[in-house]
Amino acid sequence: MNIRNILNQVFNSWFPNRIISVINIDYGHELSKREQKSVDAQGNPIPWFTYPAIDYLSQLNLKNRIIFEWGSGASSEYFAKRCKYVYSVEHDKEWYVKVNALKQKNQLIICAKGNKYVEGIAKVNRKFDIIIVDGIRRDECTKKSVLYLKNNGIIILDNSERHSDTCKWLRRKGFIQIDFIGFGPIANITWSTSVFITQKFDYKPLDFQPRKTIGGEL
Numbered sequence: 603m604n605i606r607n608i609l610n611q612v613f614n615s616w617f618p619n620r621i622i623s624v625i626n627i628d629y630g631h632e633l634s635k636r637e638q639k640s641v642d643a644q645g646n647p648i649p650w651f652t653y654p655a656i657d658y659l660s661q662l663n664l665k666n667r668i669i670f671e672w673g674s675g676a677s678s679e680y681f682a683k684r685c686k687y688v689y690s691v692e693h694d695k696e697w698y699v700k701v702n703a704l705k706q707k708n709q710l711i712i713c714a715k716g717n718k719y720v721e722g723i724a725k726v727n728r729k730f731d732i733i734i735v736d737g738i739r740r741d742e743c744t745k746k747s748v749l750y751l752k753n754n755g756i757i758i759l760d761n762s763e764r765h766s767d768t769c770k771w772l773r774r775k776g777f778i779q780i781d782f783i784g785f786g787p788i789a790n791i792t793w794s795t796s797v798f799i800t801q802k803f804d805y806k807p808l809d810f811q812p813r814k815t816i817g818g819e820l
Contacts, residue, residue: 625785627643629643629817630644631785634788635788639787640676647675647679650675650736650787651677652786652794652795654784655782656786657816658797661808661811662805662808664732665684668686668688668730670750671734672720672736673691674691674697678690678701678711679704679706681732682709686708687708688708688710689709689726690712691714692711698711719738720743721746724750726750729751730752731755732756733758734760735757736760740761740768741767744757745768748775753802754802755800756798756803758795758798759798760793761794762794763794782795782796
């Protein structure tokens, strides 16, 4: 057996283990699953989106952006540390009490049910840079979101593979759909987090783009 064959055998035996290590250790999937929390490898809260979506959003400069989200939790804390203000509406009273106790100065969390949940964005009554649809009644909330989005804003729809009609509706409204498909925190399945932008999209990266990849160095 020549040296090339030996190296190929070593590489092929190591490579699958490296893939598992990148997801479980470098991205923190093992920690998030063990703690049943949406966190990264350092235990910091991250949105319960796919890792590719989180990687993309993490390189954007959001310090002057104002965000609204249907659903609250780790994403609220993550965005509050990176943007100007975060408004959230939550339907689950018990969960609301938990996340509200941890809110930062630049957060407002509303607890509402039924139609008041969907209309939570109207209660704030302003235009937003980013609107996140990641709670209940996603189809209705998505259609409501376009009324309160700035011309250069972003709509983020998580688990978008379950809402193909809603995605089609947004595309017909002129939005460009970008799907980030892959693994994410906690779950052992892949799914899609979709980002919808317009032709007026003008968000800048924090420094350089793309950023250094997680698990990219040997």
